[in-house]
Amino acid sequence: MARKTGSHAEITGPKIREAALHLFAQHGYAAVSMRQIAAEVGVQAGALYAYIDDKQALLFHLLESHMEHLLESWRAESATSEPLARLESFTRFHIRYHLDRPDEVFISYMELRNLSPENFAELEALRRRYEGELERILQEGSAAGLFTIADARVATMGLIAMLTGVSTWFRETGRLGRADIEEIYWEMTRRAVGVA
Known part of the structure; x- marks a missing residue:
């Protein structure tokens, strides 16, 4: 919905999305009401509808934004x-990206x-595009004789x-740091595709 000139849409809209993301991750989509989101933002519940159509649209927007940003960031x-260098880059990127965004990953x-069938189909298409990036790496590496995998699609799903x-x-307070985790996961990924 269009906002009038001089409104606080550029502030309130992101605050609504941030509050919803936090509440959905903490309590689950089904347990969170529009009233709770409004209270978190500091507005009346009815005011939310000037920025979003409904709770379903809000959830879809959060998930869609996450997947679109993931794809853009990977590109x-x-x-x-x-292929081997791309596989290493993908592995390290995926870990860094996801560790930086625990709430987005959790609700994604x-x-x-909780998505409507139409919204689920759109989200699934975005997810398949991202999975397709890894699948292409595996197919190319396999065709070049670098990787030994039985099925590129199954390997893609397993690795992701x-x-x-x-x-x-x-x-973050654990025994191993992020760099250690990246190294260990890269080693596991290499071995999973048959690279010694």
Whole structure:
């Protein structure tokens, strides 16, 4: 919905999204009301509808923004054409990106079930585009004789699940730092595709 000139849309809109992201990650989409989001932002519940259509649209916007930013960030990072170097770049990028955004990652996986079928289809298309980036690396590396994998699609899904999983257990105060985790996960990824 268009806002009048001089409104605080450029401030309030992002505050609404930030509050919703935090509350959805903390309590779950189904348990959070529009009234709670409004209270977090400091506005009346009815005022939210000047910025968003409904809670479903808000969830979709958060998930869509996350996936679009993920794709843009990977494209900006991906410079090399050599499959092994690209696989290493993807591995390290995926870990860094996801560790920097725990709330976005959490709701991106846990709240897909709450999307309408139409919104789910759009999100799934974005996810497939990102997965396709890794799948192409694996296909090219396999075709070049660098990787030994039985099925590029299955390997893609397995690697993404492994790499994303780090965000569920890693703690900044833990025994290992981010650089250590990147090294260990890169070693596991290399071995998973048959690179000694």
